[in-house]
Amino acid sequence: MHAIRHEAFTHIEGHKEFVQIEQNDLFPYLLVNIGSGVSMIKVEGEGKFQRVSGTNVGGGTYWGLGKLLTKCKSFDELLELSQRGDNKVIDMLVGDIYGGMDYNKIGLSASTIASSFGKAISESKELEDYRPEDISLSLLRMISYNIGQIAYLNALRFGLKRIFFGGFFIRGHAYTMDTISFAVNFWSKSQAQAMFLRHEGFLGALGAFMSYEKHGLDDLMAHHLVERFPMGAPYVGGDLSEKISWMEKFVQKGTEIIAPVPMAPPGTTGLGGFERPSSRGNTLRSDDAALNVGVLHLVPTLEVFPLLADLKTTGIGTIKYLMFLNYKRYNLCRYEPNTIDLSDHNELEYWFTVLSSHLPDLVDKAVASEGGTDDAKRRGDAFTRAFSAHLARLMEEPAAYGKLGLANLLELREECLREFQFHDAYKTIKQRENEASLAVLSDLLMELDSMSEEARLHALIEGVLAANIFDWGSRACVDLYHEGTIIEIYRMSRNKMQRPWRASEIKMYCIYIVDDFDMFKERMLGSGDKKPSAHKRALLFVDNSGADVVLGMLPLARELLRRGTEVVLVANSLPALNDVTAMELPEIVAEAAKHCDILRKAAEAGGLLMDAMIPIQDASKENSSSVPLMVVENGCGSPCIDFRQVSSELADAAKAADLLILEGMGRALHTNFNAYFKCDTLKPVGPGSKFLTLFDMACHGKESEAGRKTGKGEYI
Ligand SMILES: Nc1ncnc2c1ncn2[C@@H]1O[C@H](COP(=O)(O)OP(=O)(O)OP(=O)(O)O)[C@@H](O)[C@H]1O
Ligand SMILES: CC(C)(CO)[C@@H](O)C(=O)NCCC(=O)O
Secondary structure (H helix, E strand, O other): OOOOOOOOEEEEEEEEOOOOOOHHOOOEEEEEEEOOEEEEEHHHHHHEEEEEEEEEEOHHHHHHHHHHOOOOOHHHHHHHHHHHHHHHHOOOHHHHHHHOOEEHHEEEEOEEEEEEEOHHHHHOOOOOOHHHHHHHHHHHHHHHHHHHHHHHHHHHHHHHEEEEEEEOOOOOHHHHHHHHHHHHHHHHHOOEEEHHHHHHHHHHHHHHHHHHHHHHHHHHHHEEEEEEEOOOOOOOOOHHHEEEEHHHOOOOOOOOOOOOOOOOOOOOOOOOOOOOOOOOOOOOOOOOOOOOOEEEEEOOEEOOOOOOOOOOHOOOOEEOOOOOOOOOOOOOOOOOOOOOOOOOOHHHHHHHHHHHHHHHHHHHHHHHHOOOHHHHHHHHHHHHHHHHHHHHHHHHOOOOEEOOEHHHHHHHHHHHHOOOOOOOOOHHHHHHHHHHHHHHHHHHHHHHOOOOOOOOHHHHHHHHHHHOOOOOOOHHHHHOOOOOHHHHHHHHHHHHOOOOOOOOEEEOEEOOOOOOOOHHHHHHHOOOOEEOOOOOOOEEEEEEEEHHHHHHHHHHHHHHHOOOEEEEEEOOOOOOOOOOOOOOOHHHHHHHOOOOOHHHHHHHHOOOOOOOOOOHHOOOOOOOOOOOOOOOOOOOOOOOOOOOOHHHHHHHHHOOOOEEEEEEEEEEEEOOOOOOOOEEOOOOOOOOOOOOOOOOOOOOOOHHHHHHHHOEHHHH
C-alpha cells in the first residue's frame, strides 16, 4: 500500500472510492484474507503481524456447497446465478416471523435475514423445488455477512481502525464487495467501513516474494516499486497468445476482445435491512474480460526528487481520510503529479477522443519505424486493439487501474507501444528534425550574440517558448510545418510572442498566469544596486527533439554556461513520442558544439564529447576552466514526469542544483503544474504543444506559495 497509489478503496452500492492513506498512518489494521478458508491478521507495522482469528466458512464453502446445491460447473457461474436470485425464497426474514412488520423495538427491519436458509425448515420442498439462483444468493449472503461480522468483531477486539479484505474469493466482483461492505456497515452500525485492495488476488505471492531473503528487500522503499499495466490483458488470443500465456489462470485463452459489460444503473436499497446491494445487475461484472491488475516492477534505482518541496509544512489542501471507528479529516497536502484529474467524465471523454484520433497516425509511424514489415503491421494491429481495449475499459470504469490521471493515460500508451516491441516510433522524424535544426543553429547563435544582454535573455526565453511549438504530438504543428522551414516557423512563432505571456484557459481548467520574466531577469542580470547572481547549477528538463531542444533549450543552456552556471540536461530514459532521450543528447550536443565554443568547452568539461553519458561525479573535473554541461536520464519513458520516481542519477545531480527549468506541456503543465520545488523554477510551455490548438497559449506559470514562503521564486 505504500508502493501502489490508490491500492485501497471502498465499494458501496456499486460506487468505488479510493482511500488515501498516509505512509505513517497505515498501521494497525486487520487484514481479512478470504480464500478457501478465511484468515484474519492483525498487522501492527512493517513485518509485524499476527494471525488473530479466522473462519472455516469462506470462499471454499461458498463454492463447495454451492456446487453441490446448484450443480454449477464454475465459480463464476455460481456467482452469476446469485445476481438473478431472490433470497427471501429460502432465507427466513424478520418479517416472516413478525407478520411482515419491521421489528422496530430491537431495530431490525422486515427484510433483515433472521435465519439464513431458515425458510426451508418449514416448507415441504425438495432441493429441486428451489431455483439455483435463489440458493446461490442465500449462500453468498450467508457467507459474506458472516465473514463481515466476524471481521468487525475482531477489529473491535483489538481496537483496529481499518479492515482490508483480500483473497481470491473477492476477485474484483462488485457484488461480492458490496455484500461485504453492507455486512460490515450493518454490524458496526455504520461505525466501520470495509476496504478492498486492487491487487487482492496477489497478496500471497507478493508476501512470498518480499520475504524471500535472496532479494535483499529489507531496504525496499515504496518508490522502488513501479506499477505497469499488462498490455496483453485485454488482448487475448491470436498470434500474440504466447506473450500472455501467464494470464491463462485469469482469462480464458482464445477469448476475443469483448467490450466490458456495463453494470446496471444503481437503484435504491429501499426498506433497509438486507435489501439487495444496488450494484447488482442482470449481468455479472467480472474482471475476466480484462485483467484488472498492474504488474509490479522492482526498480531499486528510483528515488524521490530531492528538490520537491515538502508541502506538509505549507498546510495547503485537505485530504479525506476514511478511518475505521473514527472518521477524521486531516489537513495535509501531498504531491500529486497529475494536473488533470480524469474522474471528471467530460475531461475523460475529451482525452479519449484526442488519443483515439491520434491512434491511426501513431500506428503508421510505429509501423514505419520498424521498416513497415508484415510483422510490424501485425504488431501495429495488435497494439491498436490492445490500446483501444484499454481505453474502452477505462471509459467504462475509469478507476479500473487506480485513480486515473492524464499522465497515467499517456504513459499507458507508451508502455503499450513498447509491449508490442515498438521501441521508438518517432525515430526517423526525430533524426530528420535534429539535423534540420542543427543546420540553422549557428545563424541563430550569431543573431543572439549580436543583441544586448537584456534583449538576448528575452529572446532566449521567447525562443524556448517558440521552439516548444515543434511538437509532433500536435497535429496543428504538423500542418504548420508543411508551410515553412524550421527557422521561419521558429522566427514567426517568436515574433508572435507578446508579453505578458499568458494563457487564459486550458479546456475546462482555468489557469491563472503570472509572467515573472522581470523577476527572473533581475536575478540573472541584476537591477539598480542588485548585482546579478548566477545560479550554481541548473537542471534543464528538455522536451521535444529537433528545434525544441536545439534552437530552444541549447541556446538557453549556453547562456547559463556563459554566466558560470553548470547545466545538466535532463532527458527521458526511454523514448516517448518525439521527446529527445538522454541517449540521443550527447550526439546532438557534440554536433552543436561544432558551432559554438561555449558549448564545446562545457561539453568537454562535462565529458560529453568523449563518452555518450558520464556519471555526474566525474563531471566537474579540475582540468577545464569551463563549467560543465552534462546529461542525465530522468528514469522515465513518458511525456510526463512523476517526481516521486526519478533516476538516482537525477536525484544525485539535483542535490547541488538551485535552478529548475521544466519545459513543455507534459512535464510542466499536464504534470507538475501544481508542484512546488525548493529552488527557483521556470515552467515554460510553448504554444500548441501536445494536443493544444496552435497559439492557444504562449506560456504559463504562476507565483508559488511555497516559493514565497521559502524565498525561492517560481518564474514565468
Ligand atoms: N474462478 C474461480 N474458480 C474457483 N474458485 C474461485 C474462482 N474465483 C474465485 N474463487 C474463490 O476463491 C477461493 C479460493 O481463493 P484463494 O485461492 O485465495 O484461496 P486458497 O489459497 O485456496 O485458500 P486458503 O487461503 O484457505 O488456503 C475459492 O474457494 C472460491 O471461493
Ligand atoms: C488454513 C488456512 C490458513 C490455509 O491457508 C486457511 O484456509 C484458513 O484460515 N482457514 C480457516 C481456519 C480457521 O477456522 O481459523
